[in-house]
Amino acid sequence: MGVTSADVARASGVSRTTVSYVLNGTPGTSISDATRQRVLAAAERLGYAPSATARALRRGTTDLVLVVLPHWPIGPVIDTLLDHLADDLAERGLSVLVHHGRGRPLGDLWRAVTPRTVVGLTAFAPEEVRAMRQAGIQVVGTRLDDEHHDPSVYAVSQQQIGRLQVEHLVARGRRRIGWAGTTDARLVEFAEPRLAGVTAACASAGLAGPLVARLELDVPSATRAVQSWRDAGVDAVAAYNDEVALAVLAGLRRRGLEVPGDVAVIGVDDVPAARLAAPPLTTVSQSIEVQALYLARATIAALDGAVPPTPPPDVLDVVVRSST
Amino acid sequence: MGVTSADVARASGVSRTTVSYVLNGTPGTSISDATRQRVLAAAERLGYAPSATARALRRGTTDLVLVVLPHWPIGPVIDTLLDHLADDLAERGLSVLVHHGRGRPLGDLWRAVTPRTVVGLTAFAPEEVRAMRQAGIQVVGTRLDDEHHDPSVYAVSQQQIGRLQVEHLVARGRRRIGWAGTTDARLVEFAEPRLAGVTAACASAGLAGPLVARLELDVPSATRAVQSWRDAGVDAVAAYNDEVALAVLAGLRRRGLEVPGDVAVIGVDDVPAARLAAPPLTTVSQSIEVQALYLARATIAALDGAVPPTPPPDVLDVVVRSST
């Protein structure tokens, strides 16, 4: 198929050993400059590229980092995180590959890739983590179930997000909270803990539990949800994320209600559309850059066998705009 | 590190050949049922998983499909496409891996992964395509520069998108077109051809060329752009995508202008936020599901050495809402 190191050796009249030494710049081996030049020239001329597969088999590992996303629609937030992560890791010669949690089982994936590190933005089954580690793969993550307190894993508390939303609304004098979820079943992993946080915060504040509505991202669905909230006297809505919050705003608009006069609305993520909404949307930001940097550092520390970095103290932040 | 086929062979008292035959269900080899059971049991007990790397080296290929995204912020559109593609390919035992066009050079990537197929949602350099093909990798794509008419590649014309936007605006009686681009340099690859389409369509309609403004996704920046358009008598704006269009709407709102009364606005992508905007946004949809299915089919056809499927006839569609 391709040209191998044996071809380069033959073309430059040396052994494969020497080719390997020259091309890898193996330290501790001083090849004569003439030989070096001959090898380099031959490699160049033949268009030689080493087989990463053979190298991986020999070395037992690759320079790949596999990022596993949860099985839900990823938003701009995750895109940004991936961008930063790829940049940070590229400096260490690592390539980032992303799996979208769809298709074949995860086990097939990491076995096929033999990555150096698996970065999980989703929760892994404990057996899976064990199997990966046993295969010599580092496992790093931002998210595991709250029960699995693996010290190597840093989890942004989804509950805390919901809590912050309610605390902000309460500070604004709101007393009857609505929760806007989605009908997308894939989001349950994130939606449930956020709702739990909302519920807990309502209890702490001495309020009734949130009035839950799940909506599609369209105006009719949002309008129905708004109606159900109004019937119950809701004066503030915490939404699963900014997209849902935008739907809520659309529903309120359709009903002729004022924001925040009649109803306050708060989202999660601070997507670009949030600041462009009418009115601009108050939202909980997750400081993705900070998280990406932490993940990159954790990955690199794991690689170096160094102590894991300290997780960033507070990545959650309420961005106050005009909707509350 | 891990348990190998030799371990399984030893544990079950057979040769590695037999282990391989049993575990792969190699056709044309009839292993006695007793032996088969012994091997299976030993593999199970030892937790054996074949080394994908060794297999790849031996077979010369993997069951991986590498999707290369362009180096720009991917939106929900691409997410949906990836989801569909992964589902469609999983049925053929193929795993999808995504590269976000960041970090290390593409060449390192595909060499490291040795995928069966590379699916490009970005344009590849011709040498790169040649190198991949020479390495026995199939190359499939939705996008190549209009100059490279590779029959194996199906390109959604970015120019056509811009053209459709203008034709719609002209049909609505608009005569002075503004173009809303972005300051994000990563988007140039897509933005330029779309703008070229807008310019061409303006010429066809006997209009002056578009008045170009590039904006950030925030209200102040959008407001400045709106001002420049108004100074030039612009009565319709074609935006690079929906996000930019939302910014334009925000700028118009800030300026107290009516949409579409004073200025019509049209985006691209039909993201969920488009229908939730105030007013709901007219946009060009790219029929992502159709494209994903086509890509999956093209990938599978390439695998089977079959004739490539016919590209879908018209994936572009103007979704008319209230902003025009």
Next chain:
DNA sequence: CTGAAAGCGCTTACAG
């Protein structure tokens, strides 16, 4: 300063 040889873990003709 450079080469012959072993071995990473698998699959697959080829023999029996």
Next chain:
DNA sequence: CTGAAAGCGCTTACAG
């Protein structure tokens, strides 16, 4: 019905 052996392409002790 099953096994010994070669080989995928690389790297790296070990010898010279």
